[in-house]
Amino acid sequence: MKRRLFMAAALGAGASLPFTRLAHAKGFEVTRTDAEWRAKLTPMQFKVMRKAGTERAGSSPLDKVYSAGTYHCRGCELPVYSSKHKFDSGTGWPSFYKSLANAIETENDYKMLIPRTEVHCRRCGSHFGHIFNDGPKPTGKRHCLNGVSLVFKSA
Secondary structure, X not given: OOHHHHHHHHHOOOOOOOOOOHHHHHOOOOOOOHHHHHHHOOHHHHHHHHHOOOOOOOOOXXXXXXXXXXXXXXXXXXXXXXXXXXXXXXXXXXXXXXXXXXXXXXXXXXXXXXXXXXXXXXXXXXXXEEEEOOOOOOOOOEEEEOHHHEEEEEO
């Protein structure tokens, strides 16, 4: 059985499938049509940011950036993560143990059958990645992010 059909059956009739995004229904401060997003983003950025895709592990140069500065949403330039909260998770994706205040929103993601916490920009809805409970103190969280969704601005 195809995964989407299995998920629909597992979630029940009328349940939303991955990236039907409850957040899209409520709207965002920054909105663009798919055509506008495609004009602004590369195909990989569009796939990750607008379709909740994932870049290949180890492919983002931002994974190894540890300079002082701030990471911004590529979609709307909202500051979302500080370099002070970045750590080397060894996963091949930029990882942080917390976001900046009022920068992100989360929702449940059932793409892998096991519920995960999807993280996206609170202002434009761009998908960043997922949050896991295996990060360092003080939060114990690991915000595992796609580098293509972010822009680093040094301090």
